[in-house]
Amino acid sequence: MGEMTKTSVKYCRKCKYSYNHSQTEIMCGYYSKTGLRRGCPIGMCDKFEKKGRKRKVKLK
Structure with a gap:
């Protein structure tokens, strides 16, 4: 959580x-x-939290 930010679809x-x-x-x-x-x-949004990256599964 942070400060109010003007948002767009890309954000x-x-x-x-x-x-x-x-x-x-x-x-x-x-x-x-x-x-x-x-x-x-x-x-406007103050709830933005960045997505975590998905881990790639290694095939054996």
Whole structure:
């Protein structure tokens, strides 16, 4: 959690709370993942947390 930041789709894609609603639409899933309301207006966000990188599985 941090300070209020003006958001865009590119910014939201990097957030761990985002999910793909459809092939072209990205939605904020903060409520569904935490059970808490965001409390910030659309287009502004203070809940951004960067996604962790997925590990690649090595095939033997």
